[in-house]
Amino acid sequence: MPLRVGVLGVAHVHTASYVECLKQEPEVEVVGLYDYDATRGAEAEAKFGIVSLPLDALLDAGLDAVVVCAENTQHRRLVEAAAGRVRAILCEKPIATTLADAQAMLDVCQRTGTRLQMCFPVRFATAMAALKDLLAKGRLGTIHVARATNRGQMPGGWFTDPELTGGGAVMDHTVHVVDLLRWLWPGVEVAEVYAEVGHSLLHPGLGIDDAGLLSLRLSNGVVATLDTSWSRPPSYPLGADVTLELTGENGWVEVDGFGQRLLYAPRQGKSEWVGYGINTDAALIHDFVDMVRTGREPSITGQDGLKALEVALAAYESARSGEPVLLLR
Amino acid sequence: MLRVGIVGAGGMGGTHADRWRQLGVNVAAVYSRSPASAKRLAERAGAAVCESMADLVAQVDLVDICSPTTAHRDQALLALRAGRPVICEKPLARHLDEGLDMVRAAEETATPLYVAHVVRFFPEYTRLHALVAEGAIGRPGVYRSSRVGGMPGQGWFTDDEASGGVILDLMIHEFDFARWCCGEVERVFVRQARWPGTPGGEHALAVVRFVGGAIGHIEAGWSRAAGPRLTQVEVAGDGGLVEVRGTAAYTLQGYARPDKALWFPDQPPDDPYLMQLRHFLDCLTNGTPPLVTARDGLAALSISLAALESAATGWPVTLEPLPQ
Structure with a gap:
């Protein structure tokens, strides 16, 4: 069974690289992407050849993991939406823009048993x-x-x-x-x-x-x-x-x-x-995929993101x- | 023919003596608190050994002070009050009041006092400053410079009371050049690491704010236990960036047996010590305005002293306006 991954937010400049690295990983399927900006979502759909979906539709598509590449202040909302509905989340840096947001993200992942990894390639x-x-x-x-x-x-x-x-x-x-x-x-x-x-x-x-x-x-x-x-x-x-x-x-x-x-x-x-x-992006994605597959702890934790x-x-x-x-x- | 007297017979005394000879200037007299060193340098330079500062001042037209920092004030005052122009090694003095005494003595006697901030005469630094000054990078925004090497040989450098350590003796080069490029410094924050041993080390990292709004990162270290020294400077502005990486940019170099590496630097025309002394000579004989004034030396001293205070207290130090 291929690992099913979604992309939450495509604003970040690293999105293209992470999508490409995910596609290069064996037995990984990039199921779809979501962006609150419909125009940007449509552009990403055309550029990456990945369907753009509403947030709930994407999270209901039986995903194993998501990669959050939205703007910094959007991270908390998207992590809270995904936690419990996927097994693991890879989040672009910085984790958030306030310590309260970061702590809320750590808490929701803890509560729901969702693994949270930071993008520090x-x-x-x-x-x-x-x-x-x-x-x-x-x-x-x-x-x-x-x-x-x-x-x-x-x-x-x-x-x-x-x-x-x-x-x-x-x-x-x-x-x-x-x-x-x-x-x-x-x-x-x-x-x-x-x-x-x-x-x-x-x-x-x-x-x-x-x-x-x-x-x-x-x-x-x-x-x-x-x-x-x-x-x-x-x-x-x-x-x-x-x-x-x-x-x-x-x-x-x-x-x-x-x-x-x-x-x-x-x-x-x-x-x-x-x-x-x-x-280094490919190495990061490979490490994340391995974490999701094996169920081990993330190499770069949400706590690492918060402390930075x-x-x-x-x-x-x-x-x-x-x-x-x-x-x- | 101009007669120069060299005060202090350590490494810099020798460096200056050789350059004066290249410039065709008569090194007439040498004075050092160490008679043995004075004798060695006098022989190398073909000069007379003097028993005292007063003796030296009486025999020369120009006094070149290359002695340890704490000796600068009294030696310079003696020379200036006798009407002898002075070239003084950096730092100008160990304490601000001493430096102020020297600057005031020069002003009161209308006798030139030049401070040997030689970094301004390194050709790559001179060129970088010229680009900044002509507006090639717009308004400076972020300044960075580094000067890191091994521990200096002579004992007094490692005595804080005498030298002020790496922040006063070495970082002052960087403060002077930063100020030349970006203007006056408003405040300075420094963290310093020191470790005793053989070889020991001393390293300082300064973060500064300039009055004009730019910020700066200034690094100085006597801390490389091995390997080449580091000299680096860059200025980023709202119109561009200029950077110098290292000083080992020779247009000709080679390697030969049995030496592991034999290089051919672009000397003497680019030799900064020669350029510096030639410039001061030009100022003295032709009235050319000096590239670095006594007040520049005082300003650099005051930034270094603020940096020492910051390193000691762990707090940023805002610079006071310098007294007239």
Whole structure:
């Protein structure tokens, strides 16, 4: 029996990639998609060749799992609708835009026995796995410093509408790296957050934050920074980066998540770095499908999503108050 | 012929002595609190060893201070009050009142005081600044720079009282350059990690807000136990982005046995230390306005001191206006 999967919301830019990866998985059928915006639903139907259905009709179609790719503020409504009617939910990041929404999502999944997994594909980059291994083996000795970036081009569209996103660059780009740090050091949490957030700094009139620099203290004593800025102009050859440099007593290591790339220069227009190597979206989808099939616990939990969101929200709070925000005593 | 006196016979004293010779300037005198070091440098530079600062000031036209930071104030005051122009290594001083004394002495005696913020003279940094200044990236929005290497050799660098540690001695380069590109700093927040041992380490990550609204990430470390050093800078604005990754961009390089790697850097024309001293010489002899003023040195010092305070207290520090 193929696994029956539905797509709830197609707003997110990753939808196309996740749908493609689902189609590539053996014994997986993408049954249908739903979007509250009927026009967008129809466009997705034509583009992906997957039928667009009303929410209840889709959830009544005997699904095993759904992938939530709606706008951030829509996640709670869709997870609450699906919980108990499917066995598992894969949710795009950030999990939600408030801690209350995130907690409600965790609660409904707990109550209904629905497994909730977050979309943090960066964990699946081979370099990150190698880094985790290196840390576990203690090759660098005690780590003292982490410098990270998750910068990109301003995505435009609904990503700049606070009603749909809950925030701009900081909301968009904080959670990936915070999740990485928590994953690299199991049990470690972000203890304190200070942030400088810039509104319309790089895109005059944008009306939302487009630059963010977070300074973090982790519970293991590591001091860290994270640049979440939409600071790559449209002409820049790479859409987004994930970099992480760790410095320890015995050495240092630098990871460029999208470092495997070649330069493509077309006859006209801008040059682009084209990635090769592991497709982290495919690895994430494969991991999710395996979880649904085997019934094991998710590798990336809703709690992971909530803890990452907490740091993004603390960054906004710090920027408002001008003070560091303590998350852990 | 201009006679230069070099004060301090450590690494930077030697670096400057070699450049003065390349520029055809007579290094006439050397003074150091360590007579053995003074003798070594004097021999290398073909200069006389002086018994005291006063002795050196009497023998030269220009005083080049390359001594440990805590010695700068008294040495500079002696020279300036004798009417001798001064080139002073960064940081200008260890404390703000000392730096202010130096700047005021220069202003009162109308004697030039140049601060050796050499990063402004690294050709890739000079070019990046020129692009920012001509508006190529629009209004700066996000500034980032990094300068990370191993621990410095001499003992006084690791003595906080003497050097101010990595935040005052190394990060000041980055603060000066950031300020040159993005204007005055409004507030600064710093987290610092320090670990003793052999080799020990010291690393600081600063997040700053500029008065003009831009934000900045500034990193400095004496923390790489091995491997190459890191120097990196980028400025993103509302009209574009410019970035420099590393300084090892040679137009000619090669490898040969038996050395593992033999490189051919683009020196001397691009040598920043040479460019810097040539510029100060030009200022002195032709009245060219200096690229970096004594007040710039004071401003960079005050940002570094605020950064030290932030690292110590765990709170952001808003900069006070500098006294006249």
